[in-house]
Amino acid sequence: MIPVFCPQSVVDQTIVHLQAAGTAGKECLVLWLARRLDDRLDVVAAHRPEQQAWRDRFIVDAAEMASLMALLRRDRLMIAAQVHSHPKEAFHSFADDEGAFIRHQGALSFVIPYFARDSSLSTFLAEAALYELQEGNRWMLVPREGVRARCQIRP
Numbered sequence: 001m002i003p004v005f006c007p008q009s010v011v012d013q014t015i016v017h018l019q020a021a022g023t024a025g026k027e028c029l030v031l032w033l034a035r036r037l038d039d040r041l042d043v044v045a046a047h048r049p050e051q052q053a054w055r056d057r058f059i060v061d062a063a064e065m066a067s068l069m070a071l072l073r074r075d076r077l078m079i080a081a082q083v084h085s086h087p088k089e090a091f092h093s094f095a096d097d098e099g100a101f102i103r104h105q106g107a108l109s110f111v112i113p114y115f116a117r118d119s120s121l122s123t124f125l126a127e128a129a130l131y132e133l134q135e136g137n138r139w140m141l142v143p144r145e146g147v148r149a150r151c152q153i154r155p
């Protein structure tokens with residue numbers, strides 16, 4: 001498994017996006033764009049795609065996804081993780097499983113509870129429910145003690 005290293009600034013930016021949407025009573029999707037190195041994925045940006053969102057779901061249209069894919073190819077980046085907020089508890093819903101934006105084995109998906117209302121840099125990893133895409137295209141909850149091997153927040 002290749003760990004994802006995420007700078008604090010990207011986590012902060014992610015929380016800003018989630019909280020802004022949450023204030024409007026909406027979920028929000030943020031994608032962590034990363035550069036692939038031999039031994040890790042270095043996150044370089046928190047990208048909030050254009051999206052339509054409601055209290056308990058969001059959609060990104062095909063044109064927006066196509067322009068994002070073009071940007072990834074141009075800058076030689078990949079989506080290391082997706083992050084989205086929930087109005088209440090954090091879990092991967094059936095819709096989250098089916099509609100996930102990343103599909104590579106080992107992909108990470110963070111779900112942040114309560115629209116990230118009380119989120120901060122220091123609570124982010126602890127309050128998130130983290131899922132990993134495993135063989136057979138199944139999203140599995142990462143146990144608490146397994147989080148650090150998959151994702152580390154760096155200064």
Ligand SMILES: [Zn+2]
Nearest residue numbers: 084086093096
């Ligand atoms: Zn969800």
